[in-house]
Amino acid sequence: MEGLNTKTGAICINESHFYDTNILVYAYDESEAEKRRVSEKLVEKVFAGEAAGIISNQVLSEMFYVLTEGIAKPLEPEKAAKIVRKYVLSEKWKKINYTQETVLKAVQSTAGFKSAFWDTLIAETMRENNTFSILTENVRDFKKLPGIKVINPFNK
Numbered sequence: 001m002e003g004l005n006t007k008t009g010a011i012c013i014n015e016s017h018f019y020d021t022n023i024l025v026y027a028y029d030e031s032e033a034e035k036r037r038v039s040e041k042l043v044e045k046v047f048a049g050e051a052a053g054i055i056s057n058q059v060l061s062e063m064f065y066v067l068t069e070g071i072a073k074p075l076e077p078e079k080a081a082k083i084v085r086k087y088v089l090s091e092k093w094k095k096i097n098y099t100q101e102t103v104l105k106a107v108q109s110t111a112g113f114k115s116a117f118w119d120t121l122i123a124e125t126m127r128e129n130n131t132f133s134i135l136t137e138n139v140r141d142f143k144k145l146p147g148i149k150v151i152n153p154f155n156k
Helices: 021-026 033-047 057-070 077-089 100-113 117-128 139-143
Strands: 016-019 052-056 093-096 133-135 149-151
Touching (some): 021 033, 033 052, 052 057, 052 117, 057 117
Parallel strands (some): 133 149
């Protein structure tokens, strides 16, 4: 797999990757032991400055929601808020965001590629910020969107 060693969680430091919500959530989800192990390594490497990680406000918002309501063992809102705050305040993570124009592009792309809107919004946000590689479990939906390299860190 280009840019990622799935056994060690090693990613190419010279290559920036956007981290999808599911990768961040699995780093804290106790009900998914193997995915947690892989995700923890990936996330820790960014916090340690050993890899370049990119996230968006959309992903941070989704992460809080999923950690508190969308996993088998939801976290208390206070604990999830501390986790999100850690990412927000970290200088190691690059944060990117979308604009009104991004939303319009995502709406058009969603119709054209018959893709899920929220994933398309992430892809358009990535493109506008010259980011073209995403770590995600959601290969199927992101593969529909041209110009985005999709890496599933859980594939062996």
